[in-house]
Amino acid sequence: MSKAQDIPKQYDPSTTEEKWYDYWEKNGYFHSEPDERESYTVVIPPPNVTGVLHMGHMLNNTIQDVLVRRARMLGKNTCWVPGTDHASIATEAKVVQMLRKKGITKRDLSRNEFLNHAWDWTEEHGGIILKQLRKLGASCDWQRTRFTLEDDLYEMVIDCFIELYDRGYIYRGLRMVNWDPAAQTALSDEEVIHKEVQSKLYYVKYPIKASDEFVTIATTRPETILADTAVCVNPDDERYQELIGKTVIIPIVNREVKVIADEYVDPEFGTGCLKITPAHDANDYEIGQKHGLEIIDMLNPDGTLSENAEHYIGKDRFEVRKLITHDLEKAGFLVKIDEMANKVGYSERTDVVIEPRLSLQWFLKMDELSKPALESVMNDDVQFHPSKFKNSYKHWMENIRDWCISRQLWWGHRIPAWYYGEGADDYVIAKNKEEALQKAKEKSGDKNLPESDLRQDEDVLDTWFSSWLWPMSVFDPDFIKTKEANEDLAYYYPTDVLVTAPEIIFFWVARMIISGYEFAGEKPFSHVYFTGIVRDDKRRKMSKSLGNSPDPIKLMQKYGADGTRVGMLFASPAGNDLLFDVALCEQGRNFSNKIWNAFRFLTMNMDENENYQPTTEIDPDNLADKWMMGRIQTTLAEMNKDFDNFRLNDALKKIYSLVWDDFCDWYIEVCKADQAGQNIPKENLERALGFFEILMKMLHPFMPFITEEIWQQIQDRAEDEALTISSWPEISGQTFDESVSLFNTVQSQISAIRNIQAEMNVSPKAELKIFIKPKNKSLSDELSSAEWIYRKLLTIDSITFDVDTEKPEASAASVVDGSEIYIPLEGLIDLEKERERIQKEIDRVEGFLKSVEKKLANEQFVKNAPDAVVEKERKKKSDAESNLEKLQKQLTEFEG
Structure with missing residues (x-):
């Protein structure tokens, strides 16, 4: 064990963190292979391959690491699989932006040329976040690191698509989708963020043919007037009974359309007259299908107007909104404009307003697939923490829609569809071109069909279509093809805990549960721990755009990884938003220094000529020993319960209090020598070190670096011995309730005496005459036996414990749990x-x-x-x- 002169006065994380992380990795403590032990498996929510660590990542991965480190100490074969996601939309957008700076557009390149740039970008910028997670202390099995576009994981995704298609779950259809004009791709409903914004409601006159009359419609998107193919009213609306069946003229384009009736129209909204634009509104599309209306697609993929619009061709949709408003007003068609609050859909990836657009896409039927996944959560086979998220999960699953799984991108898993003709059904699904040619010949009946007629679908699959297989694919990429689990999948699946954010409960959590039951016949995980959203002190979500998010790396450089982890977890009850304050990290750093100073103090009391062996063999006659062991046992039991209930915030607070308040502020003080300048007696010091060793184990999942550093120095260790693989403390069969209760009484009385000194301005060095009148004779005897503790912690001339004590003259008094305390003030102060x-x-x-x-x-x-x-x-x-x-x-x- 190091001597005090070798130990710095302040804890310096920079001297320990990299040292111990390298040591853990070098010794393979984080690597797992199947064996006879119980497994404990966690798969990381794969961050974007080009991403960097942000506050949400730091919270999420700290929680995972706490769970994994404790499981490892419990003797379980822990396997925390790291990896990254190819992130189709986000990564392709970065590559396009990079190329644009070089004067290159995507359309200037072939698909393979573009993908070469994308892979170069990924190799240059990818994986940064995984290196940053090491600084946080994440004990991942780095030998198992996966990437969703690796060859074997790629193949599994294609196998999944083909199997679902062959079983009739995947189909191709022309449907209304959410269109992202920036990324120029379809989005699923879950990728659309609805924001309440201040919008305008435009009232526009539509002339009735062959009359001087007109009807007025209200719209928030006047640019779509150019694609109107009907006006619709409610059949029960008495105001418009005579209008049904008549012809109105669409302003600007002068298109003649019919007035139709449909119960969908809300007579109370706007004027009760609804313009119908089947190509640019999901509800209008349904009405159009029902009434056989013409469909006019007026938008290009980038959000500019196409030739079908007839006017403003090539101009951006929002520019056209201003232009058409001006032209409508100039022509006398604009009645008025009202301000209104309106929910508008934005792309989750690019943050641009999405456009409802009719598009030929690939879809996955979800009704049947989702039923086992709903049941498993509702009956707690998969447990949510906190359970409140079951309600929103149930609502979404019961109202689930078919999943649009195609994306108009090049970076990703390419859809295995091969076209050989111009007909709607002239395609086959195949794993490769050779297989596709054979299928195409059979389907077309043309045995001489040339290979050159085959062309593969240009689209890729939604990123989530690969990550919904993540808990299986990282262990057995051949599983869907072989139908037999390999050794890894059989051992590690289902995984134990998924730690994730509630905002992707539908993107990812629900879909993983669906795929788990569909392909493995079993849940993918037993527990889902939902973290809160990291917010600032104004309750705003932390983001780069707001500039309110600290840099996690800089936080760790300033406060240490341990201090930062503690700060994050202090404010992080499960499922509730985290109101982050950097002061919490400072509190975490202060805690590190408190622990370090306690360690340094103990070493200062060591005799160089003695050999110290930490022990937890307590002195049965020492009340402080029994109290400290009792507090450890109670706290350990409570922490175990907190871990079982995924209340890590509560567990941390308990061990924090045990270390700071009980051990540092009380037990060490009681252990000190009777005379100033003397060392702590050897037997006391060995017990203190023994208790401290247990505390380091209990703290390790939360603060891995400082605890490893101290644990290694408390006593000599073997070269390959480490705290991170040591055993979690066990609860002994002994009970210390009576000792804990008695010591708590002593604590309260000593605190009361100190308060009297402070309130009465009595010097802390003044020798006190103390009279304590216990509430009964039994307590009097017990307190008398603990007199040495009062004398250790107070400056005392005399102290008596007597149930017959009378209050002395001119004395300060206090009552603690029915016992009276008197301190005569004569001679201590000028009365x-x-x-x-x-x-x-x-x-x-x-x-x-x-x-x-x-x-x-x-x-x-x-x-x-x-x-x-x-x-x-x-x-x-x-x-x-x-x-x-x-x-x-x-x-x-x-x-x-």
């Missing part, structure tokens, strides 16, 4: 001066109290002043009354 001081303070407070009471007695003030001002005055009154009561009590302490 007369103290009386005068207290009386002056009483007079001052009484005067202040009268002025506040007078203000509050004024009815006009109470009636007219702001509530906050009145409440402030009431608080002043309450505080003054409390202070006055304390001062009057102090004054009576001097009476005989």
